[in-house]
Structure formats: C-alpha cells, structure tokens
Amino acid sequence: MKNKGILIVLSGFSGAGKGTLMRRLLELYPEEYALSISATTRQPRKGEVEGREYFFKSREAFEEMIREDAFVEYACYVENYYGTPKAYVEEQLAAGKNVLLEIELQGARKVRAKRPDTLLLFVTPPDAATLKERLIGRQTESMEVIEARLARAAKEAEGMEEYDYLVVNDDLDTCVEEMHRIISSERFRTNRNTQLIETIQNDVKQFSKGE
C-alpha cells in the first residue's frame, strides 16, 4: 500500500483557516505532505522569496509553459497569471508525498478534470454563526471589502457538493487530525489500488488452478 501520494485541493470560505490547516499538517507530518508552489507573473512583494511563496515568471515564460502544457491549472486574475506547475507536483507525488493545493472552485474544477484522482476538500466553519463572524466580523474593514467577500463566499458555497469531503474547522487541532485521517484513509480506496486488486485477482485464479 506504499503508493504514490495524493493530490489534494483545499478550498473553502475566507477565514475558514485553510492556510493554518496546511501549515499544521506540514509541521506535524513533514514526511507525508508537500505544499504546491504556484507560479505567477505578478511582481514579488517585500519578503517573498522565489520558490517559497511563488515561482516568479515573466509573462513570456509563463505563456511558454502554457503552450507546453506545463500547468495542472492556471488562471488570470487582475492581468496576472497564476498557475500550478505540473513538474513539481508530479515529483512530490512520485516520492509518495500528498501535495496540498489551495485554490478556489474554478481551479478545483480544472484540476479534477485533468486529474480525476484529485481529492477535493472544502473547509468550513462549524455553523452559520461562526461563518458569519468570520466572513463579516472584522469590524476594521470597509463595507466594500466585506461585500466582496460575501459575494465570493456565496459563489464558493454553490460548488460545495462537488467536493469529496467537508473539513469542519471548529477546533484547529481536532480539525487537522480529522483532515489527516481523511487523507490517510483515501489511500485505501479501491479505485486507488487497481493494481493491487488485479494482482490479487490473478493470484486467486492461479491458486484455483493448483499453481
């Protein structure tokens, strides 16, 4: 059962704790997880390091990668490209690591279309009250920022059924363990073990023939 790693898409509402969950998983199980690093054409911000926050690319280099089909998914926001380079993901999966990818619904759909064995997780607060608090509770923000966040949340919510699992983030430590259990259990899915099944089926046939 020591197979390739699983590609994991993590989506969810703003403020649901996706980033924290991923960091905790990597801290607790560094041998089992890797974080996908995106490529982008936007300028590095202060403190951002090439190959840590992003792989920074020129527009030309990025478009060349698109032509070479070198992305698991990519999209254009506010005139900048963002994408998930295939090479790094494949490398980590081959090494047996589960690769975590934090993207929104549209990206999740693209990844699943390209790689049907991707595991889609949706992070959500435990109930409406907490959700509301996390979405609109930061009193320091402008009405405009809050409204934009609510509109995005409504869009994300529409796609919840397309995900495989809900990750309910009430208590962080509990949630990290649940998430880890969900991912670990996925390794035993029959459709992730077709080769093992085929071997067993053939072996049983051989035994019946007295071999």
Add this chain to the structure above:
Amino acid sequence: MKNKGILIVLSGFSGAGKGTLMRRLLELYPEEYALSISATTRQPRKGEVEGREYFFKSREAFEEMIREDAFVEYACYVENYYGTPKAYVEEQLAAGKNVLLEIELQGARKVRAKRPDTLLLFVTPPDAATLKERLIGRQTESMEVIEARLARAAKEAEGMEEYDYLVVNDDLDTCVEEMHRIISSERFRTNRNTQLIETIQNDVKQFSKGE
C-alpha cells in the same frame, strides 16, 4: 456533524479476519458500532442464543417478513433463509451507531442497490503469499474443502472493485485502527452532509442580502 450512523458491509476472503476485526471494533468503540444480527430459518445450534447469533424464525414468519419488505437483504442457502432485518439496522443507525454487516458479494450488491449510502469494505491479506497460506494452508482439511474455498475466493475477488475501500489485514491492531479511521472519515463525505451544505448555502445567501 453528529449524524446518523453508517451502514457498513464487510466482505472478504475466507480467513482474512472479518469476524475478529468486527469484534475488536466493538470492543474498542462500543459507543460507535453495532453488529447487525441476521434472521434465519435454520435450527439453532448448540450454544446459539436467540438475538445474539441469530433471530430464529419459522419459514412462515420469514416469508411474511419478506412480503412486508422487512429485510435489507435476504438469500436462501441450502434450503434455509438468511436475512438482515431492517428494523434493528434502522434503530441502530438512528441512534448514531455504525452498523456492521458481514455478508458476501451477492448480498453486498443487494444492500447497496437498496441503500446507496452503504459503505462497502473488502478485507484482504496484505499479499499473495499470505492469502494463499490463509486459503489453502490449513493442512488438516480435505482437498474438497480447500477447493470449495478457492472457488469462492475467486468469485469474491471478481467483485473487489465494487467495494469502496480495501482493508488490508496485515497486523490486526493496525488494521482495526485503519478500518475505524476509514469509517470515521466517511462521516465527512459531502454526500453524507447534504443538509449541512444546504444550510450553509442558504445562510451565506442570507448574509449577502444583509440579513
């Protein structure tokens, strides 16, 4: 997330340890699991207790239950009926318990057809050598018994892909924990949480309207 329990079908090769796995789960997590008890028309054997090994029924009573659609599945072996009474299963599920049901491929198909949310687990030894040992290794048995077991194993193996998960029984304690993790994680499947998802979707819409 305190939902109804999950109905779990456990199948697998003879000697793979299904009975032991179920007993250990019940010992370790008595609050979370219940064992489905079958009804049968065969005579009680020495030491068997009504409502523990089986619910013993007359042929007439069993056939009346069939007419009343009171079974999750039933079958006839060697002129005796065996079936899974619906009432007990529903009661346990409603109380939040996961109900374990040890049946073969044919029964598993019937249960899944009737209740698509049933979780199907297939128990298998870790590799071909162990499988062979468990299937044909008991030197005390007649060739006939061994051949019958191999023929049944070959049939069971054919249906492995129809199950949701493989439960690989190498070390018993590890296997019980893996099985428990698989079942616990299933509770977070989006298709087992459609009501929660609907609530969240509605709430997010309400927030957007400023309510």
